[in-house]
Amino acid sequence: MLLEMDNIQKTYGDFTLNCSLKLQSGYITGLIGTNGAGKTTLFKSALGLLTLDRGEVKIFDKPFSQLSLKERQDMGVVLADSGFSGYLTIQDIARIMKNMYQLFDQDRFFKKCRESGLPLNKRGKDLSAGMKARVKVLAAMSHEARLLILDEPTAGLDVLAREELLDSIREYMEPGDRSILISSHISTDLEQLCDDLYLIDHGNIVLHEETDVLLGSYGLLKVTEEQEQKLDKRYILRRKKEAYGYRLLTDKIGFYRESQPEIVMEKGSVDEVITMMIRGERL
Incomplete structure (x- = not known):
């Protein structure tokens, strides 16, 4: 395990981070959530930049304080x-x-910078926000690190620059023994890139799922109040009231396709899962 966070807790005023997370070798793991959900606090906790109230963080199977210079x-x-x-x-x-x-x-660093259209002799203060973001990521990927921690690396990038950066990340993973923990507000980036996803809300992990499972097995049911009352709710995760009745989130869309094909159904997406898991009510 390249990174393991076991029941860590950190309190700031009325906000408390309280979660666990694992990053496997060869995985790109995405961390998703709204602004203020705790993503940056989690990253800083992983890096030993915060003193935890409780719990333990291990990188390369060691507490951060015990990492050698080579491991850092x-x-x-x-x-x-x-x-x-x-x-x-x-x-x-x-x-x-x-x-x-x-x-x-x-x-390699200079080559990647030139390919990204970055001027080598221009001061950082004169670069655009997107250019600064690319420099940070390219620098982090230029010293053969086994573990990358990327907090909003595509922020400020246009569509083409984002796709170029995602291609660089895929290329970076080719050796097979590297891992990345990444967050982004752009869910389509994570859908394309990540092996698994953690959803954080108010400092707590409310969902952890393989990306393929989330995109293949999760879905939305749109039902009238009458249909909702008769529905088998064993596989319903969240419910949200709508003008027509209810919108329901399930992690077993195949079950409802077979058992109740008359119901209106839609395939799930990362954005829809986030919205339903955070704003929907538990049954």
Whole structure:
């Protein structure tokens, strides 16, 4: 297990992070949730940037405090609220990275920057938000890290730049022994990229599912009040009142297709699952 968070708890005022998470070798794991749900707090907890009230974090099967220098260099990190000094050029960043990471591949870093249209001699403060985001991710992927932690890496990118970055992430995973924990507000990015997804709400993990299962087995039922009363509700996760009756979230859409084909049904998506799991009511 490259990353394991076991019943961690951290309280800020009236907000409490209280969750568990595992990242398997060779997996891209997505963390989804609304603003303020606890994604960035979870990332900082994983990196030892916060003192936990309870629980334990292990990276490479060790507490963060026991990681060797080599093991720390096996991690690449992009946080949404941090970055390089605005007075540094990409060439300056490369010199710093080369001194910090033994396996930093400067030639590859410059090559990827040029392919992304990033000016090597321009200061960071003169770059667009999208350019700054690309620099952070390319730097994190340029020193052969086994574990990448990417908090909103596609924020500020246009459609083409996002697709280019996602391709770089897929290429990065090709060796087979690397893992990524990634968050994004753009659910289609995670649908294409991730092996499994965690949904966090108010500091708690409310859903963990393989992406293929979520997209294949989850779905929405649109029923009248009369249909809802007669429905077998064993596989209904959430319910939301609508003008026509109810919208229901199920993780067994196949069951209802076979048993009640007269009901209006739609295939699930990450956005719909988020909406129903957070705003829908439990039965």
